[in-house]
Amino acid sequence: MSDSDKVEKFPCSNCGADLEFKPGTSSLVCPYCQTENTIESSEETIIEEKDFAETLLKLKNQEANEETVDMIVTKCDTCGAEVSLGENQTGGECAFCGAAIVAQGKSEKVLKPESLLPFKVTKNEAAANFKTWLKKRWFAPKQLKQYARVDGLKGIYSPFWTFDSDTETSYSGQRGDYYYTTESYTTTEDGKSVTKTRQVRHTRWRSASGHVCNNFDDILVHASDRMEQKYVDELEPWDLENLAPFNTSYLPGFQVESYSIDLEGGLDIAKDKMASEINYSIRNDIGGDEQRITSKSTSYDNLKFKHILLPVWMSAYNFKGKVYQFMVNARTGEVQGTRPYSAGKIAAAIIIPLVIIAGAVILIKMYG
Numbered sequence: 001m002s003d004s005d006k007v008e009k010f011p012c013s014n015c016g017a018d019l020e021f022k023p024g025t026s027s028l029v030c031p032y033c034q035t036e037n038t039i040e041s042s043e044e045t046i047i048e049e050k051d052f053a054e055t056l057l058k059l060k061n062q063e064a065n066e067e068t069v070d071m072i073v074t075k076c077d078t079c080g081a082e083v084s085l086g087e088n089q090t091g092g093e094c095a096f097c098g099a100a101i102v103a104q105g106k107s108e109k110v111l112k113p114e115s116l117l118p119f120k121v122t123k124n125e126a127a128a129n130f131k132t133w134l135k136k137r138w139f140a141p142k143q144l145k146q147y148a149r150v151d152g153l154k155g156i157y158s159p160f161w162t163f164d165s166d167t168e169t170s171y172s173g174q175r176g177d178y179y180y181t182t183e184s185y186t187t188t189e190d191g192k193s194v195t196k197t198r199q200v201r202h203t204r205w206r207s208a209s210g211h212v213c214n215n216f217d218d219i220l221v222h223a224s225d226r227m228e229q230k231y232v233d234e235l236e237p238w239d240l241e242n243l244a245p246f247n248t249s250y251l252p253g254f255q256v257e258s259y260s261i262d263l264e265g266g267l268d269i270a271k272d273k274m275a276s277e278i279n280y281s282i283r284n285d286i287g288g289d290e291q292r293i294t295s296k297s298t299s300y301d302n303l304k305f306k307h308i309l310l311p312v313w314m315s316a317y318n319f320k321g322k323v324y325q326f327m328v329n330a331r332t333g334e335v336q337g338t339r340p341y342s343a344g345k346i347a348a349a350i351i352i353p354l355v356i357i358a359g360a361v362i363l364i365k366m367y368g
């Protein structure tokens with residue numbers, strides 16, 4: 001093993017055991033003797049955004065030594081998720097699919113995260129929120145509670161990209177303005193044919209072209225395809241204004257997920273997100289009552305990015321051959337996830353009222 005393959009250790013000053021980061025604090029705590037060690041804050045407090053094109057070129061030419069770090073990652077054979085487990089974690093269940101994984105680490109060169117949001121919500125708080133969430137789900141199968149075990153919750157630092165860019169877009173399209181004409185028409189009233197008038201709306205289309213500028217700051221893109229994207233989106237908002245410069249002291253006790261969507265793939269997703277705002281600007285620029293955009297071309301200037309880690313309490317369980325994930329935003333405590341439906345409970349909810357109505361109808365007919 002080379003030096004870079006070694007996972008940084010944080011031994012307890014009292015008993016030598018591996019410390020863990022204590023959510024909601026800026027301390028590492030010993031899980032055995034409860035001794036707390038404060039994290040020394042690094043001098044560097046400005047989080048730098050990196051130039052996209054420059055970094056990409058360095059990565060392609062394998063010159064991005066300063067920007068990358070060697071990480072020991074363990075891969076789940078079932079779902080392909082890659083995480084770095086940390087010194088005191090040895091496999092167990094995969095947080096993303098619930099399958100058993102064996103900690104067989106391999107070294108991988110990845111882009112260094114610049115910053116992260118430390119865990120704020122504790123495992124117990126996350127578990128309590130999940131239980132409450134589960135209770136509110138109607139039609140969940142009775143056995144679900146034994147499968148959706150809260151002790152299976154794992155703290156994951158999930159990878160994200162953020163992108164900034166000043167964009168300029170040339171477009172051509174059409175502007176539609178409404179105008180009205182009066183038309184006469186014939187109808188039948190009281191058996192008689194009468195002629196009446198009405199206002200009819202038309203659209204006059206004229207060609208339109210121009211250019212718009214949009215500035216984007218911190219467009220957030222999840223850099224992992226191992227979590228159900230719509231639930232990850234619903235975990236927002238994240239208090240990105242509180243991002244802390246990356247420091248390995250925040251990691252003990254948690255897993256760090258490797259990004260499965262790379263920098264270029266991340267930018268494609270960010271461009272899709274930017275496109276809806278650009279289209280809005282174009283429509284505004286065209287004006288009128290309706291707009292058509294026939295072509296547009298966008299240049300992305302000052303394209304910068306950050307690689308950040310956001311904290312999620314996460315668990316997955318297999319229920320009747322299907323994988324269900326749930327996740328808790330470890331900054332706000334918000335729960336999102338999928339759950340199975342009980343066919344029996346749904347059928348009962350439909351059939352029981354029908355039986356009651358049918359019973360009532362019979363009683364009314366007999367005695368009414």
Ligand SMILES: [Zn+2]
Pocket residue numbers: 012013014015016017030031032033034035
């Ligand atoms: Zn200790």
Ligand SMILES: [Zn+2]
Pocket residue numbers: 076077078079080081094095096097098099
């Ligand atoms: Zn897995």
